[in-house]
Amino acid sequence: MYYLLFIFYLATFSFIITRIKFFTHTGINKKILVGLFILKVCAGLGYAMFYLLPAYHTNSDSFRYFNYSLAETDVLLSNPMFFLKDLFNYGYNDIGNVFIGYNSYWNDLKTNIIIKLLAICNIFSFKNYFINIIFFNFLFFFGLIGFYRVMKATFNTKSLWLLIPIFCIPSFLFWSSGIHRDGLIFSITGLIFYFFYQSLQSGFTLRKNILMLLLLLLLFSLRNYVCLALVMALFTWFLSIKFKKILPTFILIYGIALLLFFLSPFIHVALNLPAYIANKQHEFMQLSGGSEISVPILQPNFLGFIKYFPFAFDMAFLRPHITEFKNVGYIPAIIENILLVIFIVLFFVYRDKQQKIHPLFYACIFFAISLLFIAGFTVTFSGAIVRYKSFVLPFLITPLLAIMRFKTKN
Numbered sequence: 001m002y003y004l005l006f007i008f009y010l011a012t013f014s015f016i017i018t019r020i021k022f023f024t025h026t027g028i029n030k031k032i033l034v035g036l037f038i039l040k041v042c043a044g045l046g047y048a049m050f051y052l053l054p055a056y057h058t059n060s061d062s063f064r065y066f067n068y069s070l071a072e073t074d075v076l077l078s079n080p081m082f083f084l085k086d087l088f089n090y091g092y093n094d095i096g097n098v099f100i101g102y103n104s105y106w107n108d109l110k111t112n113i114i115i116k117l118l119a120i121c122n123i124f125s126f127k128n129y130f131i132n133i134i135f136f137n138f139l140f141f142f143g144l145i146g147f148y149r150v151m152k153a154t155f156n157t158k159s160l161w162l163l164i165p166i167f168c169i170p171s172f173l174f175w176s177s178g179i180h181r182d183g184l185i186f187s188i189t190g191l192i193f194y195f196f197y198q199s200l201q202s203g204f205t206l207r208k209n210i211l212m213l214l215l216l217l218l219l220f221s222l223r224n225y226v227c228l229a230l231v232m233a234l235f236t237w238f239l240s241i242k243f244k245k246i247l248p249t250f251i252l253i254y255g256i257a258l259l260l261f262f263l264s265p266f267i268h269v270a271l272n273l274p275a276y277i278a279n280k281q282h283e284f285m286q287l288s289g290g291s292e293i294s295v296p297i298l299q300p301n302f303l304g305f306i307k308y309f310p311f312a313f314d315m316a317f318l319r320p321h322i323t324e325f326k327n328v329g330y331i332p333a334i335i336e337n338i339l340l341v342i343f344i345v346l347f348f349v350y351r352d353k354q355q356k357i358h359p360l361f362y363a364c365i366f367f368a369i370s371l372l373f374i375a376g377f378t379v380t381f382s383g384a385i386v387r388y389k390s391f392v393l394p395f396l397i398t399p400l401l402a403i404m405r406f407k408t409k410n
Helices: 002-017 030-052 061-078 080-088 105-125 129-154 159-167 170-175 181-202 206-222 224-243 246-267 273-285 302-318 330-350 359-378 382-402
Strands: none
Touching: 002 030, 002 105, 002 129, 030 061, 030 129, 030 159, 030 170, 061 080, 061 105, 061 129, 080 105, 105 129, 105 181, 105 206, 129 159, 129 181, 129 359, 129 382, 159 382, 170 330, 170 382, 181 206, 181 224, 181 382, 206 224, 224 246, 224 359, 246 273, 246 359, 273 302, 273 359, 302 330, 302 359, 302 382, 330 382, 359 382
């Protein structure tokens, strides 16, 4: 029965994708749209198969979320009001610190959102994990298409050179297609980019502002530092247009933000941002795994960050090293690192110097680099950095490819 139901839902959503204007107005051939969706679903199945392996299944968040969602589905069917209210309950003395990874409502919320979403999907999938993969990737598809539409509308680029880095980067495809937060976080981010771009073109309406605010709140609930980095990039994008000084505006605003970051503990003790970054690194150090990297403890002050910078850069941009073959899963990530270096070199060689660089380019690059350094200063495992870096790659590679002069528009 489940096999037939899986085929039915896959065919149904494939058909729906060819009828939704948000997708069809991209100009992408309907067969390619369906192919990209099926590719996502297949990657989601691969993700599930990987975490069904005995070595990884026990610690799989994805299957743990699904197991929790089964009881939540029963609650939803019997008491829907409690199901909704329970999302705002917490079992601690207070709501907790938004940047702390333990004993905090905010830390639990990111997991509870996925569990609640799975509980809703379970009604239609008859509590089948694999059918839920189709539902999740349908939601993920919106953000991917939203980001594609922004890039396509901005840059004079062939569709293929945008579809490949947005949909087909191996590590990103794998991590963003499974039942987890990554795909949903990217989808929300892509939609925010889309609505922000539309607002810049046609005006910031009340409807768009409310929609972007709700998406930002959801993004903050799922991964707060991504939300903060995104707001920073979009705000600077807006200012660069207003003052008509693109790169100087980005350098100035990010320079001020970096200064405020290190001054934050002197502004208020609760705003000690360097301490939160250092604490997150310490939390990673408490974990165990085969890909752990020996690094010094990050000290939460300016000098401490300066001393740790080479380790952060190495983790963010170079790991896993070409000599780190812990398992075959490292091979795509190592190849991606090499290709990223090649793309950066090609950007400087083949960039169309007659084409004025759009502020969207800098917004993507500064957003991506911000996230990479946050990961570099906090993550202490080569295996983990592959996942965190995968989210960033489309924002980094797509704009680089988009403004190289050896491409022409369709």
